[in-house]
Amino acid sequence: GAGVSQSPSNKVTEKGKDVELRCDPISGHTALYWYRQSLGQGLEFLIYFQGNSAPDKSGLPSDRFSAERTGGSVSTLTIQRTQQEDSAVYLCASSLGRGVSGRASNEQFFGPGTRLTVL
């Protein structure tokens, strides 16, 4: 398919374990975003990648959270020593990134998300 894909769709883990969430952006999209949506909350920005440049990590809630993007495409969000408050839906989005004018083109296409449950 041509959309953003994420895996797994659901993940149940025990407190203290590490988890890895994967995102495959739309081909050709240089910008990739991770968001978190807790129950009853809005989308919370976590991290943003643009091309091969250093990411904007300003939204990561703690140093247990990290993300990488290999080859400017697939991204992995890693949560170490998971806590119950990490339970949420983790959404990935991609966009074209910088447009012809140099300004970022911001229509973001979202993946289906990964529902993380920490017991």
Place this chain on the structure above:
Amino acid sequence: EDKVVQSPLSLVVHEGDTVTLNCSYEVTNFRSLLWYKQEKKAPTFLFMLTSSGIEKKSGRLSSILDKKELFSILNITATQTGDSAVYLCAVETPGGKLYGGATNKLIFGTGTLLAVQP
């Protein structure tokens, strides 16, 4: 701190009603305001607004931005049960210090849960 506030938090209407969803914002640097519809997990894009007073329309949905009063509204006329969803408002603001500020991130409100009853 940048923030986006949506109201009401939830709304129940009957088919055929018209609804107005509100979004107000306070951000240091505003680039655009976006509306999304979220039915299951992934939000889908509805509108992007950058200029005040220019209405964007798509079928029964329309939206307008007021950059002076720092708010936007999303209108849905002749509502249908398929309109039931969470409607998210987001403001685009410069993100990291890359490309002289040309990067961006979205700050989302908590959403308005709309339920349309038959």
